Amino acid sequence: MxxxxxxxxxxxxxxxxxxxxxxxxxxxxxxxxxxxxxxxxxxxxxxxxxxxMPEPSAFHPFFSKCDFRFYENAPGSSDRFYDACGKDVRGFVYQCSHEHDLHPCCMKLQRTLIGDGVKLHLSDKVSTRCLKCGSKEISKGFRGWSYESSCGQYRYHVACVKDLVLENWRRGYFDDGHNTMALQIMVRNEDIVQQTGGSSSSRMKVSKYWRMAKVALTLIISAVFGDPTTVVATFIASLLSS
The missing domain is CATH 3.30.60.20 (Wheat Germ Agglutinin (Isolectin 2); domain 1)
Known part of the structure; x- marks a missing residue:
């Protein structure tokens, strides 16, 4: 209901x-x-x-030995961060006795995303670099959660997607339909970028890679932010059409 x-x-x-x-x-x-x-x-x-509408208690498969409890204010030290996205804990939180903290929105992230030929899995152990930040870690010693495609080519930190949308909203990219955000993300992959000056076949591969990466990003934005506003939905449409 x-x-x-x-x-x-x-x-x-x-x-x-x-x-x-x-x-x-x-x-x-x-x-x-x-x-x-x-x-x-x-x-x-x-x-x-x-x-x-949080649950009083919750379970997450990434923490098989943890029983999470919901708190409006996290007990214990004030210097805490969410295990999934690395953001500071400043309010509502799910916390376990092992002192793991999960943001209510991160707790309910879908484990699998599927759309337009792309299948993504939520992971807390990503072996390759995020296409946004170019790193395996969000910060030194902290990897956070990521969505990674079944083929292993497309991966984004949950935290990077959050920051990406907020940064580009502040810069006004949602207002004028620019695709700068997508372009900035994709050029992180050096191997793909190096092919852009090559043969027609190489350029076709690059075009397909970018299109699939945009689909992956669109799925993750919708998973992280839910049903997007008209502004964000318009921007997502511009990603897929470019």
């Missing part, structure tokens, strides 16, 4: 499910969100769907 109106203990007014036309800060986890959220009609209060 899908709820469209709820009460929440963190807020005095009823919250209604709607689509935000602009990016918003979730008042639960304190992260920026796009698309559907529960929002207050009387004041500027918003919650991700995942933050608005």
């Amino acid at each position: 899908k709820y469209t109106e709820i009460t929440h203990p963190s807020h005095p007014h009823d919250l209604v499910l709607g689509s935000a036309e602009e990016p918003y800060q979730c008042d639960g986890c304190k992260e920026v969100g796009f698309g559907p959220c529960f929002k207050c009609g009387q004041c500027n209060f918003n919650l991700h769907e995942e933050c608005a």
Whole structure:
């Protein structure tokens, strides 16, 4: 059953499910969100769907020995970060006795994404570089979670996709339909870029590679941000058409 109106203990007014036309800060986890959220009609209060309706306890297959509990404020040290995306824990969190922390949205990420000939799997142990940052690690000693294609050619950190969308929204790329974001990502793969000056066959391979990489990126954006706003959806369409 899908709820469209709820009460929440963190807020005095009823919250209604709607689509935000602009990016918003979730008042639960304190992260920026796009698309559907529960929002207050009387004041500027918003919650991700995942933050608005968390489970009291949860399990994740990446942490087979952990029983996660939901907290509005993480117990223990304030210097903590989410294991999946590396972001600082500033609000709602799932935490286990082994002190692993998961963002409510990361907890519910789909394990498998499929679309237009691309199949991606969520992984916490990626062996090759992210196409956005060009590294296996988000930061020194920390890999985070990634989506990787079955063929092994396309992979993106969840954190990199989040940062990518936010960075390019701030730069106005969503407003004018530029495909700069896609171009910046793809040139990270040096082996592919080196082929661009080659034969017609090489250029066709490059074109196919870029198209499939864009499909992969589109699937991940939708998984991370949910049903995108009109602005983000338009941008995703521009990725696939370029």
